[in-house]
Amino acid sequence: MSAAPDLITLNHRRDIRNRWLLSLPALLIILLAATGPLLIVLIYSFLTPGDYGDVKWLFSTDAWVNVLFQRDIFDDTLSLADAHISIFLRSINLSVMTTIATVVFGFPTAWFIATRPARTRELWLFLITIPFWTNILIRTFAMLEVIRNEGLVNMLLIKAGIINAPIQMLFTDGAVLAGMVYVYLPMMVLPVYASLEKLDFRLVEAAYDLYATPFRVLTKVILPIVKPGVVAGSILVFIPSLGAYVSPSILGGGKNLMIGNLIGLQFGQGRNWPLGSALSISLMIVVMIALLAYVRYAGKGANAHG
Amino acid sequence: MAPNNAVEIWRVTKIYGSGDGAVTAVNDVTLNIGTNEFFTLLGPSGCGKTSLLRLIAGFEYPASGDIILDGETITATPPYKRPINTVFQSYALFPHMTVAENIGFGLKMLDLPKAEIEPRVAEMLRLVRMEALASRPVSKLSGGQQQRVALARALAPCPKVLLLDEPLSALDYKLRKEMQVELKRLQAETGVTFIFVTHDQEEALTMSDRIAVMSGGKLLQVGGPREIYNHPANRFVASFIGEANFLDVTVTGETGEGLSLALASGETFTGPASDELSAGAKVTAMIRPEHVRLQPASGEAGGLTGTIENIAYIGTDTYYHVVISQGQALSVRLQNRPEDGFTLETGDRVSLSLPVSALRYLKD
Numbered sequence: 001m002s003a004a005p006d007l008i009t010l011n012h013r014r015d016i017r018n019r020w021l022l023s024l025p026a027l028l029i030i031l032l033a034a035t036g037p038l039l040i041v042l043i044y045s046f047l048t049p050g051d052y053g054d055v056k057w058l059f060s061t062d063a064w065v066n067v068l069f070q071r072d073i074f075d076d077t078l079s080l081a082d083a084h085i086s087i088f089l090r091s092i093n094l095s096v097m098t099t100i101a102t103v104v105f106g107f108p109t110a111w112f113i114a115t116r117p118a119r120t121r122e123l124w125l126f127l128i129t130i131p132f133w134t135n136i137l138i139r140t141f142a143m144l145e146v147i148r149n150e151g152l153v154n155m156l157l158i159k160a161g162i163i164n165a166p167i168q169m170l171f172t173d174g175a176v177l178a179g180m181v182y183v184y185l186p187m188m189v190l191p192v193y194a195s196l197e198k199l200d201f202r203l204v205e206a207a208y209d210l211y212a213t214p215f216r217v218l219t220k221v222i223l224p225i226v227k228p229g230v231v232a233g234s235i236l237v238f239i240p241s242l243g244a245y246v247s248p249s250i251l252g253g254g255k256n257l258m259i260g261n262l263i264g265l266q267f268g269q270g271r272n273w274p275l276g277s278a279l280s281i282s283l284m285i286v287v288m289i290a291l292l293a294y295v296r297y298a299g300k301g302a303n304a305h306g
Numbered sequence: 307m308a309p310n311n312a313v314e315i316w317r318v319t320k321i322y323g324s325g326d327g328a329v330t331a332v333n334d335v336t337l338n339i340g341t342n343e344f345f346t347l348l349g350p351s352g353c354g355k356t357s358l359l360r361l362i363a364g365f366e367y368p369a370s371g372d373i374i375l376d377g378e379t380i381t382a383t384p385p386y387k388r389p390i391n392t393v394f395q396s397y398a399l400f401p402h403m404t405v406a407e408n409i410g411f412g413l414k415m416l417d418l419p420k421a422e423i424e425p426r427v428a429e430m431l432r433l434v435r436m437e438a439l440a441s442r443p444v445s446k447l448s449g450g451q452q453q454r455v456a457l458a459r460a461l462a463p464c465p466k467v468l469l470l471d472e473p474l475s476a477l478d479y480k481l482r483k484e485m486q487v488e489l490k491r492l493q494a495e496t497g498v499t500f501i502f503v504t505h506d507q508e509e510a511l512t513m514s515d516r517i518a519v520m521s522g523g524k525l526l527q528v529g530g531p532r533e534i535y536n537h538p539a540n541r542f543v544a545s546f547i548g549e550a551n552f553l554d555v556t557v558t559g560e561t562g563e564g565l566s567l568a569l570a571s572g573e574t575f576t577g578p579a580s581d582e583l584s585a586g587a588k589v590t591a592m593i594r595p596e597h598v599r600l601q602p603a604s605g606e607a608g609g610l611t612g613t614i615e616n617i618a619y620i621g622t623d624t625y626y627h628v629v630i631s632q633g634q635a636l637s638v639r640l641q642n643r644p645e646d647g648f649t650l651e652t653g654d655r656v657s658l659s660l661p662v663s664a665l666r667y668l669k670d
Contacts, residue, residue: 205385206394206400208385208386209365209460220411
C-alpha cells in the first residue's frame with residue numbers, strides 16, 4: 001500500500017471525528033432529556049404501584065402482563081385485555097385517518113402555494129404557520145366553541161332555518177378527527193410544499209403531452225416524485241397523533257379513550273404508574289414498528305429506480 | 307383544406323398578461339406545415355417561436371385564431387388528446403423511471419396492452435441506439451443520451467407531428483453536429499412531420515425542408531433554406547440568416563444589364579432590373595460577403611474601389627473589411643486558395659465587383 005491512501009483514510013477519519021464533535025450538543029440533549037427519562041419509565045414499568053401513586057421498589061412484571069391481559073378477580077385466570085387492545089386499535093385507526101385526511105387536505109393546499117408566484121408564496125406559508133402561534137389547548141377549545149350545540153355552526157344553521165335542533169357534533173369521533181386534522185395539517189403542508197416547490201413543472205407538461213389525463217399526471221408523475229415529502233409529512237402527523245391527548249379528551253369528551261388518555265389516566269386517577277410506563281413503552285414500540293413498516297413500504301418504489 | 311397539410315395555423319394570436327403589461331407573443335400568424343415536412347421556426351429569443359410551438363402542443367391556448375391538425379380543429383383540445391408530442395429543451399425526462407419506462411410512458415397512457423408496448427419500446431430503443439441502457443435510471447445518463455431518450459419517448463406513440471423545442475441547444479458543438487444528422491435520419495425513417503424550433507440559423511439551414519423566420523411575434527418569411535438565404539424578404543431576414551452587406555443607393559437610371567445605382571458618395575455600380583424601381587428611387591441593396599469579388603486595385607479606373615481596413619483569417623476563408631467611402635463599408639469573404647497569386651494587407655487599395663445576380667433590393 002502506498003502512503004497516499006493511508007493519508008486519505010486519516011483525513012477522512014479526522015473528518016468523521018469532527019462531525020461527531022459538531023453533533024455533540026444535540027447528542028447530549030437527546031441523552032439527557034430523552035434517553036434518561038425513558039430509562040426511568042422503563043425501570044418504573046417493572047416496579048409495583050404505590051398506594052397513592054408513585055412506585056414501590058419491588059420488582060414486578062404485573063404492569064407488562066396488564067398491558068395485554070387482565071387477571072380475573074375470582075379465579076386468577078388470565079384473559080386478553082380487550083379494553084386495552086381496542087384502545088390501541090382505536091388510536092391507530094384515528095392516527096391513520098388523521099394522516100390520510102391531512103394528505104387529502106394538505107396536498108391541494110401545498111400545491112396551491114407551490115404554484116403561486118414566488119413573491120406571494122412566503123405570505124401563504126406564513127399564513128399556514130399562524131395556528132402554531134397559539135397553544136394547542138386554546139386552539140382545541142376554540143374548536144369546541146365552534147362546534148358545540150350552542151356553538152357558532154349550530155347557531156348559524158338554526159338562524160338560517162336549515163335545521164331546527166342543533167346537530168350533535170361535539171363529543172363524536174368526527175369531532176376528534178376534525179380537531180386532529182386541524183392541529184396537524186401544517187405538519188403535512190410544509191414538507192409536501194417543500195418537495196412540490198422543487199418539482200420541475202415541465203415534467204407535468206411532458207406527461208400531459210404524452211396523453212396522461214390530469215388525474216394520471218397526478219398519480220403517475222407528481223405523486224411519485226413528491227413522495228418523500230408526503231412520507232415525511234405522514235411521519236410528522238402519524239407519530240404525534242398516536243399519542244394524542246388533548247383533542248380526544250376535549251372534543252371526544254373522554255367517551256372513547258385513546259392511548260394517550262389511557263396513559264394519562266394511569267398516572268392520575270388510576271394510580272398505576274408501572275402500568276402507565278408499560279403502556280408508554282408499548283406505544284413507542286407500536287410507533288417504531290409502524291414507522292419501519294411504512295418507511296420500508298414507501299422507500300421500495302424509490303429505491304428500485306435509484 | 308389541402309389534405310397534404312399536417313398543421314394549419316390560421317390567424318393565431320397569443321397574448322400574455324393583460325392591461326398595460328400585456329405582451330403579444332404571437333401576432334396574427336398564418337402558416338401551413340406540410341405532412342412529412344422538416345419545418346423550422348427560426349428567430350431570435352423572444353420572437354414568439356416557442357410560444358407558437360406551445361400553442362401547437364396545447365400547453366397554451368390562443369387568444370384568437372385556429373389550429374388545425376390533419377383537417378381537424380384542435381384549437382381547444384387539451385395536450386393529452388392531441389396526437390402531437392414534444393421534445394423539450396430541458397428533455398423533461400421522468401426522474402423516477404428508467405429509460406424504457408420513460409419511452410413507454412406515452413404508450414401506457416394510451417392504455418395499449420403490454421404486448422404492444424414492449425416491442426414498440428424495444429423498437430424505439432433500437433432507433434435511437436440505446437438498447438444497452440434500457441433499464442438505466444435516466445439520472446445516470448449523459449446529456450446526449452438523455453436527448454435520445456427524450457426523442458424516443460416522443461416518437462414512441464407515433465405522433466402525427468413531433469415538436470422539438472431547441473433540443474440541441476444544451477449539447478456541445480460536436481454532439482450537436484451528430485444529433486443534427488441523427489434527427490434528419492429519424493425524420494426520414496419515421497416519416498413524422500417535425501416542427502423544429504431554433505435560434506441557430508446554421509442549424510435551420512442544414513436541417514430544414516422549409517423555414518419560417520419570426521421576429522417580434524410576427525412571421526417574416528416562409529420558404530426553403532435556399533430561398534430564404536438567397537431571396538430574403540427584408541433586412542431583418544437578410545441579417546439574421548447569414549451575413550449581409552447593406553448599401554443605401556439611389557437609382558440613377560437604366561442600363562442594358564439592369565439598373566444603374568449610385569452610392570451617396572457618388573460611386574456607381576449596376577444592379578439587377580426591377581419593375582418596382584425607377585430613376586430617383588432610394589433603396590437598400592444587399593449582397594452576401596462571399597459574393598463580392600475582390601482584387602488588388604489596378605491602375606485603370608471604373609467600378610468600386612476601397613481600402614482594406616481590417617483582415618480576419620478564419621482558416622478556410624478570410625474576411626476583409628473594405629471601406630469604400632465615408633460611412634460605407636463592405637465585408638468581403640474570400641476563400642483561401644493557394645493558387646490565388648496575391649496577398650492583401652491592411653491599408654491596400656482594392657477594386658471590388660458586385661455581381662449583378664448576387665445583388666438584392668430589400669424593404670426595411
